[in-house]
Amino acid sequence: MADHGIAPRMARGLLLAGACLVMASPFLWMGLTSLMGQLEVFSGGSMLPRVPRWSNYPEALTAQPFARYFLNSLVFATAVAAGQVATSATAGYAFARIDFPGRNGLFMLFLSTMMVPAVVVLIPRFLVIDALDWIDTYQGLISTELVSVWGIFLMRQYFRTVPRELEDAARVDGAGHLRIFWSVGLPLAKPAVATLALFAFVDAWKNLLWPLLVTRSMEMRVVEVGIAAFHSTYEINWPYQMAAGVAAVLPIALLFLFTQRYFVRGIQLEGIR
Amino acid sequence: MSPGEVGLRTAGQGVVLRGVEKRFGDVVAVQPMDLEVRPGELMVLVGPSGCGKSTLLRLIAGLETPTSGEVWIGERRVDEVEPGARDVAMVFQSYALYPHMTVARNLGFGLRVRGTPRPELERRVAETAAALELGDLLERKPGQLSGGQRQRVALGRAMVRDPGVFLFDEPLSNLDAELRLRTRDEIAALHRRLGTTMVFVTHDQVEALSLGQRVAVMDRGRLQQVGTPDEIYRRPHNLFVAGFVGSPPINRMPLSRDGGGRLAGGPFALAGPPGPDRATLAVRPEDIAVAGPGEADGDASGGEADSSAVWGSGDGSGSIRAGDFRSTVLRVEMLGSEQLVHLDGPGDAAWVARASPALRVAPGDRVSVSVAWERSHLFGADGRREEGVPRPAGRQVS
Numbered sequence: 001m002a003d004h005g006i007a008p009r010m011a012r013g014l015l016l017a018g019a020c021l022v023m024a025s026p027f028l029w030m031g032l033t034s035l036m037g038q039l040e041v042f043s044g045g046s047m048l049p050r051v052p053r054w055s056n057y058p059e060a061l062t063a064q065p066f067a068r069y070f071l072n073s074l075v076f077a078t079a080v081a082a083g084q085v086a087t088s089a090t091a092g093y094a095f096a097r098i099d100f101p102g103r104n105g106l107f108m109l110f111l112s113t114m115m116v117p118a119v120v121v122l123i124p125r126f127l128v129i130d131a132l133d134w135i136d137t138y139q140g141l142i143s144t145e146l147v148s149v150w151g152i153f154l155m156r157q158y159f160r161t162v163p164r165e166l167e168d169a170a171r172v173d174g175a176g177h178l179r180i181f182w183s184v185g186l187p188l189a190k191p192a193v194a195t196l197a198l199f200a201f202v203d204a205w206k207n208l209l210w211p212l213l214v215t216r217s218m219e220m221r222v223v224e225v226g227i228a229a230f231h232s233t234y235e236i237n238w239p240y241q242m243a244a245g246v247a248a249v250l251p252i253a254l255l256f257l258f259t260q261r262y263f264v265r266g267i268q269l270e271g272i273r
Numbered sequence: 274m275s276p277g278e279v280g281l282r283t284a285g286q287g288v289v290l291r292g293v294e295k296r297f298g299d300v301v302a303v304q305p306m307d308l309e310v311r312p313g314e315l316m317v318l319v320g321p322s323g324c325g326k327s328t329l330l331r332l333i334a335g336l337e338t339p340t341s342g343e344v345w346i347g348e349r350r351v352d353e354v355e356p357g358a359r360d361v362a363m364v365f366q367s368y369a370l371y372p373h374m375t376v377a378r379n380l381g382f383g384l385r386v387r388g389t390p391r392p393e394l395e396r397r398v399a400e401t402a403a404a405l406e407l408g409d410l411l412e413r414k415p416g417q418l419s420g421g422q423r424q425r426v427a428l429g430r431a432m433v434r435d436p437g438v439f440l441f442d443e444p445l446s447n448l449d450a451e452l453r454l455r456t457r458d459e460i461a462a463l464h465r466r467l468g469t470t471m472v473f474v475t476h477d478q479v480e481a482l483s484l485g486q487r488v489a490v491m492d493r494g495r496l497q498q499v500g501t502p503d504e505i506y507r508r509p510h511n512l513f514v515a516g517f518v519g520s521p522p523i524n525r526m527p528l529s530r531d532g533g534g535r536l537a538g539g540p541f542a543l544a545g546p547p548g549p550d551r552a553t554l555a556v557r558p559e560d561i562a563v564a565g566p567g568e569a570d571g572d573a574s575g576g577e578a579d580s581s582a583v584w585g586s587g588d589g590s591g592s593i594r595a596g597d598f599r600s601t602v603l604r605v606e607m608l609g610s611e612q613l614v615h616l617d618g619p620g621d622a623a624w625v626a627r628a629s630p631a632l633r634v635a636p637g638d639r640v641s642v643s644v645a646w647e648r649s650h651l652f653g654a655d656g657r658r659e660e661g662v663p664r665p666a667g668r669q670v671s
Contacts, residue, residue, distance in 0.1 A: 084623060157409070163369065165365045165369035166369050167371065168334075168356075168365065169430075170382070171335075171356045172357065173383035173386055173430075174355075175386045176355075176357075179386060183371075183382070
């Protein structure tokens with residue numbers, strides 16, 4: 001089954017190039033549209049802008065307080081990532097390494113919540129936040145996003161791969177669970193922590209529905225909500241929306257360049273998301 | 274190395290197990306047993322894999338809790354005490370070094386956990402590192418060390434804490450043959466210098482006999498025999514111990530009671546003890562002697578062999594009587610200082626004799642074989658040793 005011949009390699013290359021084009025085309029389209037005029041978008045001629053309108057970018061990003069939105073997105077995504085790492089690592093360690101009554105049953109219960117579509121719990125979450133009077137606040141935005149069952153699963157699986165003899169050695173050395181978790185388990189789980197933090201950050205960054213629901217004022221809006229706001233009842237400013245979209249994607253694209261291997265690792269575990 | 278210069282205490286603590294049993298669900302890993310390791314003693318637990326020896330060690334360490342029974346270390350009952358509070362240190366088979374910490378931090382981890390003041394911690398780590406010649410490696414991570422170096426770090430991590438009892442869980446099994454021998458000697462030297470109690474688990478009977486002051490042989494969760502290496506080798510309590518200890522393994526011949534009340538099997542008819550109807554005769558390879566065809570009186574086809582046999586490790590007392598049976602040589606393994614002669618007999622068995630390299634035999638030769646009866650063993654149908662020396666009650670012709 002050796003496929004070292006020219007023809008199979010070319011076929012494979014063409015297939016991959018085609019797949020890349022399919023994946024990249026929305027981004028290309030977004031980039032090209034962001035440089036067009038408002039009417040040009042609908043002119044139906046070329047996909048390329050006649051004259052690139054770079055001014056769309058400063059105009060779009062000042063049409064609304066995007067600096068504030070970016071700050072909010074950064075606070076939101078960072079807090080969610082940090083929170084999910086903290087809760088997932090501790091819970092994952094407990095599920096992997098501490099024997100307590102009902103451990104497996106509880107873990108299955110946790111896992112079963114992954115079968116519930118996120119939209120179904122949107123209203124209950126909103127009601128809770130509303131009851132706490134946390135609408136339009138950071139705590140309202142962040143608190144219900146702090147626990148990720150996927151993250152707990154990921155960390156549990158990772159902690160199970162840490163050799164038990166290391167833990168035994170630490171116990172004989174006099175360490176308790178907390179010390180073992182902190183000094184032995186967590187440092188060894190760095191790749192899993194990085195993967196989890198990255199995915200949590202990106203997921204929060206591109207989250208539209210929840211921030212849209214719990215924020216009201218301009219001061220609390222995140223970037224995604226700001227982009228959506230170009231899309232009003234009577235008007236859709238496509239070039240502005242696309243320019244803001246490009247600006248929102250850039251930080252994530254940069255992050256990806258530096259953390260590619262963690263993304264790949266996460267995608268390998270993606271089957272259970 | 275010179276661990277004695279580390280200034281560690283030189284008194285060990287005794288370990289006593291009373292009626293200790295360990296079950297995992299329905300599986301009995303350790304049958305109820307009593308065992309005493311004396312203060313300052315090096316005790317080796319040996320047995321085939323799955324015999325419960327590692328579980329027993331983990332019970333002493335506190336990594337497992339006994340299903341029933343008591344574990345005592347020194348004057349303290351510890352079966353409910355956390356491992357870290359038992360005054361034991363353990364060296365694991367995989368060494369279990371913390372891969373993300375440097376050698377220095379690995380050595381100091383146990384002291385750090387215990388809140389040892391920094392100057393003292395640094396002093397003890399430095400002393401241990403010097404004793405084990407790890408001084409140049411302190412800033413390296415375990416991944417950058419060779420197998421032997423990792424082994425020393427694991428040993429150092431145990432030593433630095435100056436425990437009352439050292440526990441070793443097959444610490445040599447990942448080393449190559451040469452390093453294994455050297456490390457074995459080093460552990461023996463460490464024990465001589467520290468005088469600390471050590472419990473050493475291995476599946477290697479040679480390691481057990483060479484290292485242990487006393488050896489505990491285990492099989493299927495049961496303690497089979499506890500004794501000095503000499504007792505274990507020369508007076509095995511049962512057929513399992515006889516077969517497990519010694520290489521090549523002890524030669525066996527099943528016997529059953531014949532009409533004349535003798536225990537007979539193959540060419541043998543023994544005036545055995547009155548008890549069992551079935552028994553097993555067991556003879557170590559060095560306790561049988563082979564007389565080469567040239568040395569035997571007469572050719573292979575006839576007559577009694579009355580030879581000036583070349584004895585194995587015979588003590589020259591004349592106790593080995595020539596010509597107990599005749600057999601054909603299947604194969605000869607020349608090992609330099611000795612040779613192993615594989616025989617097609619007695620009877621349906623295939624015995625191995627340990628012989629002097631001077632013996633001239635070749636495959637196919639008919640040889641005369643003698644048994645050192647006073648060093649042979651007889652085990653009853655239940656595998657237990659029958660006291661008394663088996664005596665031939667008359668020879669059958671093979």
